[in-house]
Amino acid sequence: MTVVLKLGGSVITDKQAVEVVDQTTLRSLAEAVAAAGVPLVIVHGGGSFGHHRAAAHDVSTTTGTTDATVIASIHGAMQRLNTIVIDQLHTAGVPAVPMAPIGFAHRAAQADLHVATAPIAVAVERGFVPVCYGDVILDADVGATILSGDRLVTAIAQRLDAERIGLCGDVPGVLDADGAVIERITSYDAVADSIRGTAVTDVTGGMAAKVREMLAVGRPVRIFGPTALPGFLAGEAVGTLIDGAG
């Protein structure tokens, strides 16, 4: 069964700089993926590539743009990051193939998200590892809006009926007010007051939004840091388990 793995933008880039990749971390993640040999779909975030450009042009998951040059600018930055991620995966021996969300996802009227995953499914069946990312997508109401990597993860996991989801971020799990990893979350209300916020630019909402989104996905999700990726891929109980169905 397929696993959907998100590589957080804050992990693979230096999120406080502009368009700088953390090649050392990216290499170690690529090597962990290669060693595991699990059927995977990878989604990566924008980090210092996508978020700065989206924020500079005031485009978010709800605020749209009708400017084609803005769309091309945000998409182009994400495409450059995607090419770097895929190169590192190839170097590690992972059969990664690129999939640009702007071509297969859109929002119809009233922000109704459509994600067409047939090419991704064929790629997985053929033993490839499709690699997509948070992107700017067409939006019937407002021109174009941001599709976050997290939202794309849940859409792909549901359409491919993935077994489980892993979100590899820059923290070892969802942290409480004391900075300790919360082991298991089954409802948002139980943790809403204690979840720590994040400080850096993120047009897609941070940890609280992530938890809410993952509680709704109907399959187990683990949030963990980069060093726990081999454990996650091996099926170990790393980081925070988010299980809205449990």
Added chain:
Amino acid sequence: MTVVLKLGGSVITDKQAVEVVDQTTLRSLAEAVAAAGVPLVIVHGGGSFGHHRAAAHDVSTTTGTTDATVIASIHGAMQRLNTIVIDQLHTAGVPAVPMAPIGFAHRAAQADLHVATAPIAVAVERGFVPVCYGDVILDADVGATILSGDRLVTAIAQRLDAERIGLCGDVPGVLDADGAVIERITSYDAVADSIRGTAVTDVTGGMAAKVREMLAVGRPVRIFGPTALPGFLAGEAVGTLIDGAG
């Protein structure tokens, strides 16, 4: 009603060199598109970007590859060309948005082509000009194969119920054995013996394949040279009309 316009790879690139764009021609085509203001989907060919790489790795519309680095290499070259085409369209004032076929098209078993055009349709409705291209796509039988720009044109035209198709190539129309433009083609047999071949590398088949493909599309197709683009967009009878329904 929407028009689907193919900009031939041999027009926008120097097809005998490697990855060289003909910026002068590309600029004049972009300006013609901007001046016409017709609802358009643009598909561009590979020219010296896609064909050399595909041929070097022995990948065609039927011969597949299972090597992810080959897929990324061919797709990456086409993506670079697409970025240049979109930049020129933006400079001319055309609201062009990129659409990568690897993410929205695939071949299921027995080479059954699927093309998911919902994001393209939303883009057109919103007044954007989606720009896609001949690409390498996933193939359930053989890993990945080439989707020619021409085949993509017919698939998009049918799914969007486009009014008409224009193929802007490096000749002023379909030429007979004497080098004269054939005015109208309604069946392949009538012209099979007189169609002139093309000499340069083309993994997707040349003029005879083009004529056969366009006769099957069920709507009027015009094949013309770059100087006739303004006339085509204005609805004039330029080049060769291919009308399989007529």
